Amino acid sequence: MLKFNQSFSFDSLEKDKEEMDRVLKVLKKEMLNDEVGYYKLPQNSLKHIITIKNLNLKNFSQIVVIGIGGSSLGIKAIDQILRPYTKNAKEMLFLENSDPVSIRLTISKIKKEEALFFVISKSGSTIETTSIFKTVIKHCKLNLKSLDKKRIFTITDAGSSLSNFSKKHDILEFNIPLNVGGRFSVLSAVGVVPLQMAGYDMENVLNGAGKFVNSFFDGKEEHLLQKASCLFNNSQKTPINVLFSYADGLENFAKWYVQLWAESLGKIDKRGQHVGLTPVGLIGSVDQHSFLQLIIEGPKDKSVTFIKINDSQDDLSIPDITLFGIEKTDFINTQKFNLLINAQCDATMQSLIDTGIDTDIITLDFVNAHNIGALIMYHELLTSSVGEMLNINTYNQPGVELSKQILYKNLIKK
């Protein structure tokens, strides 16, 4: 279960209520006429789980994911947070960046005979992904005419270049719905297929997401629209939105959120204005010793969302040991670390409220597949809601084309 508590200024409820109703209607229409596809992924992706179970694959211990951006961040997020809570999850290796040092290191860890390879690219021709795939073919001696191809799976748009490749070599291919953008694709085959193969309970991730999206469209998650409205109304005053997660396991989730938020909302709006909100991902308590000073005493240009895990299901406690000279820290002896980290979260949030900073907090009772699914869907719906209020196209990314064109021109020259 997720609990939402908001402590921010919310002035003109009446006027905003109208806008919230409008946004809910627009999103619902996008869902009903299949203009935007991620809303229905919780039901539409169940078929992949059945496909995987029927494959009945055995004798593998590694999942190698070749993909970047939306084809990697969500997978890494779920893998990291659920791993300590999942028995016998397979090792996952990620090949994403065009950095030779890290590619070499990761490839050296692959045990070909125990590995399944997932090549993930929505467009099918992402330069990092295809280049690394070729490198893996060479270094792992994958023979596309042998049984090796049974170890390879592709996840891509129907009709893409990678799809054509898969058909040619009779490689099992999973498709991303055409109406689902890369950064909204974690609950499509992109996330479901490799994570289910790795041993994660993706059915419950989908269930958690599905329950939340249904509740949202039933009008029962008004807090989400209220938050969207606040973020939108304050987007000039607080253009920076901090996600402050009190769990090391949420570090990759924060990176997923950064892509979702930055790439969806950083846009030229329909009146030609540059709009957008800047995401920052922090981890508590570590970043209390880093970024917190800036939030408190720097410009008041930030809102802060906390994520707290009520019960980490780990009872590790601080031993009842007194160290000479350091006796003044004994007040915490015998307490659980779970209590300490949550007390730190509460204290930091309180100090921000006292300083007049807009904050809210999402509390997970436990880390489990269901809650992580809901957390993902919550952030996707929040992004869509703010995007609609900003009067932008939330689902494209035209700004990155220029850099790709320059790259292509420069490389062709060489």
Add this chain to the structure above:
Amino acid sequence: MLKFNQSFSFDSLEKDKEEMDRVLKVLKKEMLNDEVGYYKLPQNSLKHIITIKNLNLKNFSQIVVIGIGGSSLGIKAIDQILRPYTKNAKEMLFLENSDPVSIRLTISKIKKEEALFFVISKSGSTIETTSIFKTVIKHCKLNLKSLDKKRIFTITDAGSSLSNFSKKHDILEFNIPLNVGGRFSVLSAVGVVPLQMAGYDMENVLNGAGKFVNSFFDGKEEHLLQKASCLFNNSQKTPINVLFSYADGLENFAKWYVQLWAESLGKIDKRGQHVGLTPVGLIGSVDQHSFLQLIIEGPKDKSVTFIKINDSQDDLSIPDITLFGIEKTDFINTQKFNLLINAQCDATMQSLIDTGIDTDIITLDFVNAHNIGALIMYHELLTSSVGEMLNINTYNQPGVELSKQILYKNLIKK
């Protein structure tokens, strides 16, 4: 060698020149009268290397660092970037956050008989550090009355609670100069001692830093003051400063930079104004698929500094393989990944310049200890210069006290 290229608007050179001269004088005075201690660390920390060599420790394979914030970020940064370039570096384990899940996981990797333990806290009583130290004592069965104490080292201020503890138990203690703040301490014993023990060439890290700081005070690094002046003059227009590093190995360096920049510059200035610049750390090419869209089409509130490694000394190349359907990516076949990632860096930078965004680039010819030392000192001096222009105390962090007080009050209640 580091090369600096700046492509940003720099209007009023004459007026700014005066300010730059003033700042250089102020910093020089701080150095000469020992008000600020980090400037002299490159020479003052050499003694620790001699101490370590004389210890002549053998038969250990793990370095366990217990510390948080300034007592961990810089160590992790140097470990990560130099590891692929350092033969036989010992494994390093970091215990920092009060998260029970990650503490338990890290402690399970410790092999007591092969480990050296470093307890690092400037104040000596950081709650995470002391709590985790007690946990390590219990779980690794460290007996402070036995030879176990020869495996433990502390790094702290002279006269601190941790220093008193060390004296009581005859544990070898290294001190942080009192005029060096936590986030400026990576070149003090904090970084030098554990990293030298791990097998890194800290002498050359110090030499690289020393050469740069000398050159700066000799007036030969004017570009640094120019950049500081630009960042300061544009701090209203572009309050967000992105560090976009094209190497996976610089991810922890970016976290170190975020602490340095955020905690030093996010302040109430001497006129009572909330000032500060917000740091964001990105990794290329990965974040071209994430944050880049926001930089290009979102609000023009960001400046971007690129870091590029000219020659990664890794000749991994893209195999000359043609994949059916994906032939259009063959233009990059046979090229080195080193060329690809740097071409991506150049193309992204060019696209930002074309969009009118202030950018600059720091190019390292190679990754080596000397260059990393210079890169660290460059960022420290840049921080001090901007801080002086902002008219703040760059070296304190009063804003985080409130949260600590609330924590203490709440925990004592329980």
